[in-house]
Amino acid sequence: MLADRLKLPLAPVGEATERPITVAIVAMGGQGGGVLTGWIVKLAENAGWIAQSTSVPGVAQRTGATIYYVEMMRASNGRKPILAQMPTPGDVDIVMASEFMEAGRSILRGIVTPDRTTLIASTHRSLTIGEKSAPGKGIADSPAVADAIGVTARQQIMFDMDALAVRNDSVISAAMFGALAGSGALPFGKEAYHAVIQGDGKGVAASIRTFDAAFDRTQAKPDALAEPSGGTLAVPVVPTHSADARLAPLLAHIHALPDMVRAMAYAGLQKVVDYQDIAYGREYLDLLADLHAVDRALDGGSQNYAFTTNGAKYLANAMTYDDVIRVADLKTRAARRDRIAREMGLKTDQILHTTEYMHPRMEEVTGMLPAGLGRWIKQSGGLYAWLDRRVSKGRRVRTYSLRWFLMLYVLGGMRGWRRGSLRHAEEVAHRDAWLADAKALARGNYALGVEVLKCRRLIKGYSDTHARGLSKFDRVMAEIRHVQRRPDAADWARRLRETAIKDAETGGLDGLIQTIRSFA
Structure with missing residues (x-):
């Protein structure tokens, strides 16, 4: 038997230099990574190629992206190639990242190489849980990733594909597909890409429009490395007048501050008033005026009034602390629901439901009570422990169900109660x-x-x-x-x-x- 096996014909399918074209896609949930992968496979199959796709799911809650992997190759003499299921470092032709830091992670994985890889990535940021939960500024260093991309990829296609997709009423997968076509990294014409999208039958017009915009953007500057978007906040313009008569004296207080302080003070005032009310904004400005008086006495002008400027920023943060009322208010705002619907690509005939995990403690309950009553309960050790055992439980809250929405809405409307609380x-x-x-x-x-x-x-x-x-x-x-x-x-x-x-x-x-x- 061994001798017979040794005599089997083992002629190669083609030249030893033949190899498949390899594509790795890193995308987060809701960004259409699976759709994009399907389009690329269909693109190859429509041209008579053999294509295979696999995926390794990432972790939920924005701590990792799903890696999709595609290999494609022409069949030779009727024989189908054996294709790999995972990207190999140093052997990937195209890497596509739906978010800027995911491009950086691809570099760390070793799948982006200067002699082979075309890197296509959106420059917008979607912050990770670690970045959001850091006590201070935990946002990762985008310029470091930009520097690395410049030396680790053979070709870079970088711009804000998410913003382009939003402008065209579509999703980022269509923009990335257009950037892929514009890069010329695959041997297929633009019409072949259009045919794939048209064959999908869902949101064709918007997808084609987004695809064409991304294609033109890529063709115009195929190697442009744009700065990551979303990292710089616009400086608010401080108005001189307001239609609300209650705000007029507050604006006068802000304009009495030095020029370099006004923008930060106005941003702080907006945050404080949104959190509570006009009276709370007046309290904020009174406290800030006291800090500025100390600053002037210390010749703060020679230090660009750094004491007052930082006071304006961090005092606003201190006065807008997170409590149960604040959390409930934010979760029931229409703007939050609209943002979720937009990110999920919600259609007009679809219904949105969200389920959130909440774990209140007795500490939060007593904090909402009038100060005297709250202190009394906290000092009553046995009573406090008995109540805590009944309150401190995890709950799954369906935010947009009638029962939970009304409960959260009422809690969020209790801001008038807040200033008397413990x-x-x-x-x-x-x-x-x-x-x-x-x-x-x-x-x-x-x-x-x-x-x-x-x-x-x-x-x-x-x-x-x-x-x-x-x-x-x-x-x-x-x-x-x-x-x-x-x-x-x-x-x-x-x-x-x-x-x-x-x-x-x-x-x-x-x-x-x-x-x-x-x-x-």
Whole structure:
């Protein structure tokens, strides 16, 4: 039997240099990665090629993208090739990324190479859970990815394909398909791509329009590497007048501030008023005016009023803390539903349902109660524990069902109740102590006062996230007091804050504190 097997004809299908064309697509849920993969396979099959696609799903909640992989090859002498199921580093011809950081991840995986790969990617950002949940600015370094793309890919097709698709009432997969056609990386004409889209039979007109726009954009500048979009916020223009008579005196307060402070103060005012009401906005400006008075007394003009500008930013954040009322308000806003519907590509004949996981604690319940009653319940250990066992349970909430929507809507409408609550009293006491520390330290060391204002970055979110941030804030402030008399105190304060922001398990912060204790 072995001798017979050795005599089997093993002639190669073709020349040894023949190889399939390989395409890797990294796309997040809802971005049409599966549709795009199907289109590419259909494109090859329509031309008489053999094509195969596979996929490896990513993790939910924007922590990873699904990797789709396509190999295509002409059949030779009626024999079908054996195609691989996963991309191999160094052996991928085309990589398509539906989001800018996914292009960076593709580079790290080694599937983008300078001698072979055409990289097609959208420059828009869809932030990861890690980026959103970081206590401070956790957004990844987009310029670093841009620099890497410039040296790791043979050809780059980079622009905001998501924005282009939205402008044409379609989805990003159609834009990426157009960019692929415009790149010339596949040996098929534009008409062949059109035929694939037309054969799909869904949203053909919008998809063709988006495809053509992306094709023309790619043909115009095939190697353009555009800056990632969404990373820079527009500076708000401070109006001089308002149709609302209640806002007129508030605008006058803002225009009394130095030029370099006004935009930040106006953004803060908008945030505070949206959170609560006009009276709360007036309180914000009064507190900001007090910070500015200290700044003027310290000749802050020579420092571009950094103390007032940072005060305007972080005071607004402190006054718009997350609580149950805020969460319920945001979840029932029409703008949120519209955004979800737009991202999901909801059709007019479809119904949107969302199911959200909520895990309230007794801490949140007592925080909503009048301050006196809330304190009494928290001090009643047995009663508090009994209530917590009944309240602290995970719940799956269908936001747009009548029962849950009405419950959340009523909660979100209780903002008038907020200022008498225990949570608000606690937040005000903490806010005032923080501002008092910043002002006192600034009088001895201007830069240190600014760094203390920035420490508010450590406090974010609600429930357990808020508690962890508050704990880090307290530790950092305690160490700042140890070094406040040193000439380099501001630098140490900055190191403490940045270490605490990046340190999920506090190991790095512990080490820095030990270093400070060794000489302080």
